[in-house]
Amino acid sequence: MAPDQDATLIDLATLRSSGAVLRAMVRRDPLKFSLGALGAALVSVANVSIPLAMGRAVQVGLVDHRFSGFALWLGVVALAYLLRAGATTLRLHSNMSASMLQHDMRVQALARTVDPTGLGSARRLPGDLLTVMITDARTTSRALVALTGVPGQLVTLIGALVALLLIDWRLSVAVLVLTPLLVLMSLKGLAPIQERTRAERRAEAAAAGIAADLTEGLRVVQGLGASARASSRFRTASQTGLAATLRTRTARGIYNAVVSGAVGIFTALLTLLGAVLALNGQITIGALVTVVGLGQTLAPPLRSLGVDTASTLASARASADRVRELVATPPAQQFGTADEPPAGPVHLELRGVTTPTITVPLNLAVPPGRQLGMVGPEPVIDELAALVARERRPATGQLLVDARPAAEWSDDGYRARVLAAPREPELFDGTLRENLTLAPDGPLQAEADKALDAAIWASASGDTVAGLPAGVDEMIGEGGQELSGGQRQRIALARALLHADDLLMLVEPTTSVDPITDREIAERMREFRAGRTTMVACSSANELAQADEVVFFGEDGAIIARGPHESLLALDAYREVLS
Template sequence: MQIQDLPYPNPGVPDARSGPRLLWWLWRNQAGGQLKALAWGLLHFVSVSAMPFCVGLAVQAVIDRSGTRLALAGGLLALCGTGTAVGDTFLHRAAVTNWITAAARVQQLLARKAALLGSALTRRVAAGEVVAVSTGDVERIGWFVEGVSRFTAAALTVVVVCVGLAVYQPALGLVVVVGLPVVALAVLPLLPRATRRADVQRTKAGRATELASDTVAGLRVLRGIGGEELFLDRYRRASQEVRHAAVRSARMWSLISAVQVLLPGLLLVAVVWHGVGLARQGRITVGELVTVYSAVMILNYPLRHFEEIAMAYSFSRPAAKRAARVLSLERSTSADGSRAARVPGGDLYDPATGLLADSGRLTAVVCGDPDAAGRLAERLGGHPTEPGRSVLLGGVPLDELPLDSARTAVLVQDKDPVLLSGSLRDLLDVPASGAVRAADALAAAQCEDVLDALVQGSLDIADPMDARITERGRSLSGGQRQRLALARSLVTDPEVLVLDEPTSAVDSHTEARIADGLRRLRTGRTTVVFTSSPLLLDRADRVALVHEGSVVAVGVHRELLDTEPRYRAVVTRETDDEAALAGAGDGLAGDSALLDALENLEEIEESA
């Protein structure tokens, strides 16, 4: 796979059981590129490491006054220089390709997983973590995956040079063979501590970023209550903690780097000291001493890759762990389905709670627990919490439909919908039936003031559809964001529309008009609204009360308000004392009616 061939036609099925398994899976899936990088790496490192032998040969040729051997040494040096240049060029090309393609594969897998899970993803993993994995973490993962081939080439080169030195000059080569493993492995005891400090730094940095994001998102509210300085102080403290953690982590990595410089230097001193003694005794020639000295000095270059691979793994391991956690998430139902890709029609029924939403009618659901309401709305969208308890649409279980068909059939709008940055035209450019125009949806959602605000906030834009919406609609109020999201859902015009508290952030007058517009625009379509607003409940064809996970009452709003105390408590926000007084009042009214009936009976008997 080359960079110009991206994206992958099929990124494959990752081994997401753990971070190391994911890294190994990525390496195996680009084995061709890894072998290519290994080959070019061997050419580069061997060419660099062979230069000391050529230099030693040239020095000895000068001492012996041999022009033939000097010319041979010059030719070998030219050959090594060519191999170094060619190998370095193509090694860099192969390494960058492996890095980018590995990162791109992980990004594609994450995007595919996000599309598969939909809104359920952010309920199971924080949105900030998903963003962190798909940006910074994929680069760290790609760094380690491509670094393995360069490290392997460097390690093989070190082995080849050690064997060559042992054969070329056993007396000095033995010192190098014994000393190099010590130099290469000396940093291993320091790596766990360095990794832990790096993990602490990343954790603190993530918390600081989350705090900054929350502060920016809530800046309007903070200014309203004068809390900017309080949150600024909190961010200062978090930022200082990140700085201290970064300094502690840098100290460990600087210590590792110092060890990587000190120990090879000590080895070089030992080689020179021992070599000079051998040369004075006449056991080795000057050229051999220069060769061994130069070889040990050059070996510092491939040895640097031992430090790099250790650092790359320490950073990529937690990154791969986070990526594997996201990639291991699965839908509670299959995305392929076992039925034909046909959008069914009919009633929507949830066997877990007994909730029935009649086809073509507006059904309101009252639930005292907002979290339970959110879980029920998610289940209505085709995400059952228990196997075999899927919602039925027209008698067909949603989990037996292909994912595309299920999403076409049922659309769920969360209580906190997300608006993506872009123009209003882009926001409303969603897969739709075409039966509902954008203008009609905006009118039904009462977005006139939102359009005016968007035009006033934009320069040289007369058409509101071209006005820009900032990230997550932060320039708009909560009610304005809610109404734009409702308009987007209405444009989609699904067979079944499930709305979770769609008017919780608007005033009562606007809410009444939205209720009328929703009922008008969704005529003949199945609509389920989770709400406790009397204005919406009064306009529903049918109201269901869900209590402790089951439907306990069904009727119309006014009827349930008079006959069902639990319904009245949720809708009117009655306290326990108020409910008790209401119950006592109902009891007194009943006793008075009974006394009146007895008196009338006595009057009838007397007259008889």
């Protein structure tokens, strides 16, 4: 049976340290871990057997001239290679488990990032979050593969020790004395590497975050003539990241060189001791060949224990901390549990609400089932949108939805009532249908297909769909790059209309369309949204003329006037905003 790829494998939010994460990874599927470790151990058995068999083949065939024995031991060598090939496939179990854990960590990190309760910590740039979800999740998962290799490395050491003991006890004593010294030296060098790796990850994430922000706002930066300042900001962050990387690479380079040199000296000393014993006639030529082969066989596990495994685990612990900290980040706000279905058109009311932008207590009731236009300074409108979307809480006062404080509604209960569409028309790489329905392509029920067509009609996007070779199944590129600005805005509007069950708040939904299309959208949207609560913040006379009422806000968020669009045209300040 295929594993459930959506089931949580390890609950990162409950783990208190990077060590706990690594232990949970091992315990999650002990069978796969054991099979991977068994594969590594069998590979090591084969590796130790090969020099033993080669030594016996040389002694029996070339020294004693017994060619039947020579053939026999060559057959043993061939079997050892076959064993190693078969055992290598067992290690695939740990690789598969590591891949599943990587996926699990990515999913948990993404789920926490997009959770509507928000991240209750200092603001993190998108590039930083992306680095945690991709790079740190992958680095952490590699620890499982590294750990399954440890039993094999130990088998190599123990097997070689026993083999050398059978040849001459002095060779075994040399290994017993030198090996702990090598391992101890390796472990002592890990702490500074682990700390520098953490610093490197933080610096890389900061630079990636700034780069993502600059790329997303490239047009704005260029339009404001701030390219030089933005480049300087990124250059400073990149230089900080470079310095952290160089410190880490320097520490690792010195560490690797020292450990590798020590392993080389160990191998040379073991070979030299074997040569001296052979010259003195205390071991045979075949035994010398075995000693030389075992010295070469011991070098990789010794270096792996001291460099590869240790370095991988140091990086994995640093990355595990970052993934765990993101998933365990406390929410910026808590939501309630109320989730009863709407009993009719949604009623929204702000009572005495203030925020850092809205400094005058705001009292505003949105008539249920009606369309309310809103005109005001952009910061005030954006603050209202953030309040309605529950992205921000009032400093004072309350936001009520169906006579209940907004914070008391569960996420499902609130989303069933309220949708605040973002100001910017964000589209995704995929088909037009996927962007509208937020679901993979596939056959739709007739009722759902009808709703999609209605939303396309209301947003005046029919010409856009008709102009695409594959219609709604056409790929529109990352960010909707295959569409014009006006087309992207209308598609985003169609998506909001399709998904808004009742109350819908829109902010400047038609700024990139021509006046004729703007009028068409205003009339169609009024018809499409009949009987449902709609809030439209805009400066479009066409949209405002369709509203039952218009609220005109001042710089401090105070209501300057409220009434039909035609009556507010008598105000100079109102006419100035529309012009």
